Amino acid sequence: MSKIKAAFADGKAFIPFLTCGDPDLETTEALVRVMAEAGADLIELGIPFSDPTAEGPVIQQANIRALSGGVTTDKILEMARKLRSEISVPLVFMTYANVVFSYGTERFLSAAAQAGIAGLILPDVPFEEKDEFGPACRRHGLELISLIAPTSEGRVAEIAKAAEGFVYCVSSLGVTGVRSQITTDIGAMVRLVKAANPDIPCAVGFGISTPEQAQKMALLSDGAIVGSAIVKLVAQYGRAAVPYIRDYTSAMKAAVTSSL
Template sequence: MNKRITESFTKGKAFIPFITCGDPSLEVTEQLVYAMEEAGADLIELGIPFSDPTAEGPVIQAANIRALSGGVTTDKVFAMVEKIRKNSSIPMVFMTYANVVFSYGTERFVKKAAEVGMDGLILPDVPFEEKEEFDGVCKEYGLDLISLIAPTSHERISMIAKEAQGFVYCVSSLGVTGMRSQITTDIGAMVDLVKKAKDIPCAVGFGISNPEQAKKMAGQSDGVIVGSAIVKLCGQYGVECIPYVKEYVKAMKDAVREA
């Protein structure tokens, strides 16, 4: 298990923001990482844009399109991470799709990600049964392949948890990413099933957009993941988004601390 990821859950409840690399630009993405760390983020998810992001709702899909049309490539994302690592040691994981990794070359991608200082990888379109071809390579290079569990995973949760690395990503809502007015899933029950199988942190994502939801979800888990609400700010304010994102992350981290 990656030491940096494990440590990010040792200082109380973790707040994990997600941003799409290159939206509005890679220069802004780099500055956002520093701003979010200053605002209290414990671990950061960096999305590598992909033309067909099946798990994403309209907000993150639009960000992917903007980033790709701005010329973002996987190599440019790696170069940006190298720059970030000169200034920050905050734990970071990539979130992208199997196709992005395949087309780059699985071993080449994972090796490079580890070399530039990434800590983990999330592939939302790779089911547990098909993770082996990625998992072995990730273990070889010390990158945690983060497992996702959904509300429908019941009988599979303990099986997935036993083999999980880093933290378990608990998907709070069925469907794609996006802001939800209410989260009705019994997160506490999902987390209990994971903990029975393995002592590993559980972070909840998909649908969390305001401090009240963040506090409630953090009360039932080890951390909260927020993407769409942050990506929306990036889309809304463009190159001016940094202070707005920083303020939002601080408010969410404060709420998570209260849980």
């Protein structure tokens, strides 16, 4: 079983996201550690990009802050290597195709694998272009995570059959961000995935911010992904965010677990 699939083996998974380097890499490193301690099952590390098309204003601003602070892909890889020796929770990178291309695809994937990264999420790469990265990821032992959205209905089975690690179910149309309610029929999306590939876990992201939302989404899937709500706490508290993120992670993990 892959490291990513193993994150779902003991029940519903809570998957938090951080923008690396916001407010600085030392804080990111400390946040990853406390998330792991507080029950996160898998952690997404966002590599900042100047034009993050899938992101709403909260994560866009985090990207700007991180890049303005001088964060680089090399520094993030170095941080990941250090963390990998200390924590067992799987880490995946979430970034954009241009970040990988500009670094050099083979060089990036090789360095990510050596840093102990388990997978890669590229929200701007459609399923039809997955082969630009999929074979190279496999050569380096990384899993390229597939996304499905409310608009993917006709292609869900095809995407699910080819999926690795887990399927990232996008709960809402548009960009990332906190939402007061999620109206997409997540249960139907998950059933389509499972019908095509019964062994692939499905986790739901985009718009989840409260324990109640996380519990509801975990009831319908294999786990909940939270980004903007965490990035908002980092924006609010900066270097002092560590205890707030620890408590938030504990509450969200408890919520997804209570859906069992």
